[in-house]
Amino acid sequence: MDHLLLLFMLLWSSGLQAAGELSTEPYRLVGGESRCAGTLEVKHEGEWRPVWGYDSPWTLKEAGVFCKQLDCGSAVSVRERKESSERPVWWISSLCLQSGSALRECAASVSSPSIVTLTCSDSVRLLGGTSLCSGRLEVKSNQSDPSWSSVCEADFDQQDAQVVCRQLGCGAPSVLQGALYGEGEAPMWTKEFQCGGHESALLDCSSASERNTCSPGTAVSLTCSEPVRLVGGESRCAGDLEVKHLGDWRPVGGYYSLKTLKTAGVACRELDCGSAVSVRERESSERPVWGMRPSCVQSGPALRECAVSSSSSSTLTLTCSDSVRLLGGTSLCSGRLEVNSNQSNPSWSSVCEADFDQQDAQVVCRQLGCGAPSVLQGALYGEGEAPMWTKEFQCGGHESALLDCSSASERNTCSPGTAVSLTCSEPFRLVGGESLCAGDLELKHEGEWRPVGGYPSLRNLKEAGVLCRHLDCGSAVSVGERESSVRSVWKIISACVQSGPALRECAYSASSIHIVTLTCSGHQGAEAEPTGGH
CATH class of the missing domain: 3.10.250.10 (SRCR-like domain)
Incomplete structure (x- = not known):
């Protein structure tokens, strides 16, 4: 077992006494451009030493524990640095930590040429979201006396959001909305940001218009896109899976890769491409890849947070369902049916029960890689909030995709409780x-x-x-x-x-x-x- 991996996954899942004690432990980041970047060091037995990085590929998720405890925002990068010769470092016993002991009680002296360096977001963070790339925006201007502030929606625009997303290592902003992730208790930032969109950090932007008040419910919430893509396939929803991490686009592959539809489906959802239909390994020449920890991916949608640097001769190719998906069911083969007709700008619609029959259901189940339809019922898995599809499907049952079927009878209304829910048999x-x-x-x-x-x-x-x-x-x-x-x-x-x-x-x-x-x-x-x- 990877000792440091287990240590920090345990800290992240917050089931241990040690996680609660971490903030009192003597550790720091040194040698970087600020107190929120540099080599991770722990003080033990009166001596500061770096933490052992050998055979311990960290992800942003584990590294984020330290950024949070140092009041340094979220993790932006974590790397292993090889030195020319071995030096004394602290190795942490995961078995000791599991017993509830404090971090310093589990440290052992070893020698290693490999140490961990970490960069935190420093002056911006997103709280309460589903990943490092979403949440309520907070800003900090004073590193020596950290005090985080929320930002008023009226003082923040799309160009400002572009800068924040770039600073956090995320993709372009996709949602900018007041109070989407709650109001929080932080004081309000008092000036309007005026970014050009090209700056590397939000505090590099100019600001103006001192503001004393901000209406309730208008603290900025932001969702940045996850830097994930599928390339080389027939559509944007099929191809080799690539992730941008530490500024570098690489394919996903190697030992820690996503192997099942359940874990690979995270990428389909991030791309708004429905659910995963197939995931395969493709042999290629040895090259740098991002390996993914499946246990990390299963807990949330953020592939970038679960990436570790690796080399492999195999990469993953993924096909998503593209234009149909089932939501709210017990598996990929059950749920409320939604349809998407525009791949360049996905917009999902529910389907009226009166416009859908058993032959249509056969096509959907086949398209999703499931067995034959076993239950076809309105609102079995809820109504949802999607708009209603306006035409009746007329499938013969042999088509490979629902949008290959003909359609007719434009419909303007659909009775409540009649959005199609479908269960396909497990094959x-x-x-x-x-x-x-x-x-x-x-x-x-x-x-x-x-x-x-x-x-x-x-x-x-x-x-x-x-x-x-x-x-x-x-x-x-x-x-x-x-x-x-x-x-x-x-x-x-x-x-x-x-x-x-x-x-x-x-x-x-x-x-x-x-x-x-x-x-x-x-x-x-x-x-x-x-x-x-x-």
Whole structure:
């Protein structure tokens, strides 16, 4: 286990006594342009030393713990610096920290040529948002006596927002709105910012118009776009996944990559491209990439926060659903249907139940890579706030995408409670057993049926029971592995599938001589193909 990674992920998740004590620990950033940038050092046994960086690729998420505790805003960059020779550093024992001990009690003296350098945002921060790139804007002008202030909406415009987003290492501003992330309790900044949009920091901008009052509900909230893109595909919603981090666009790949639809779907949502339909590894020449920690990505939408520098000969290619998505359901295969007809400027619409039938549903389920439709019902997953699609779909059922279908009958109204909700079956089955409720577990993923097998796939009755219930086969009686000839399998990330029956979201391609066998309790004499085996 990566010792420092575990340490700072534990601090970030705030389940430990040590996280609460961190602010009293003697540590600092030295050698940078301000007190909020430089080499991370800890004082232990009366001696200041840098923290060991060897074999510990930090992400912005872990580094942000220190920026926050130093009252330095959020993390903008974290790097490992190699020195010409080894020097004494502090190595931190993660096992010690888990016991609830303070940081200084877990430090051990070692030698290493690698140390961690960190840059924080210093004078701006976004609070209360979903990532480092969204939240209520606060500004600090005095580094020696830090005091953060909110900014009045009337004193801040799109050019000012461009500067803040650039200063934080984020993409261009996408939403600028008062009080979107709450008002907060900070005092109000008293001058209007007048940025040209090219400045590197907000406090480099000129300011004018001293203001004494600001109307309630008008403290600036800002959302910057996440610097993510798909390149080389047929549309902006397909291609090789690239992330801009530390000023550098690189493909995503390597050991720490996103492997499942569940984690890769974060990129689709950030790009407003619906949900993930396929994610594959593509072999290329060895090159620098951004590796992604899946456990980090699953907790939020910010790929940049989860990036670590790596080298790899494989990169990820991703296809998103582009023009359809299901929201509010239990998996990618269920939810309230929304449609998008404009890829250059996405705008999603709900669909009226009267304009949608079983053949239309077949097309949507196929487009999303799911099994056949099993439930088609208005407002099962809520009404949502999207505008209503104005035409009736007329699919034959064979089309590959909903927008390939013809449409007619312009509609101006739709009764409340009739926005289409759809559940597609999960495409898995049991084969080769004495009934359709026993046998080898197979999954259809990326258009291909393969057995499920190999560690870390399903291994206990609790996880297997989810599948039996979904197949209408009662409860799990036994689950095991059997040896088979070497073949391609879908491996399942066990922790992913515990939340529901969506094997497809938790699968990735691998090779194994072991495949999962499952016996369920119910309907042993069934002759028809069970739900999900389409």
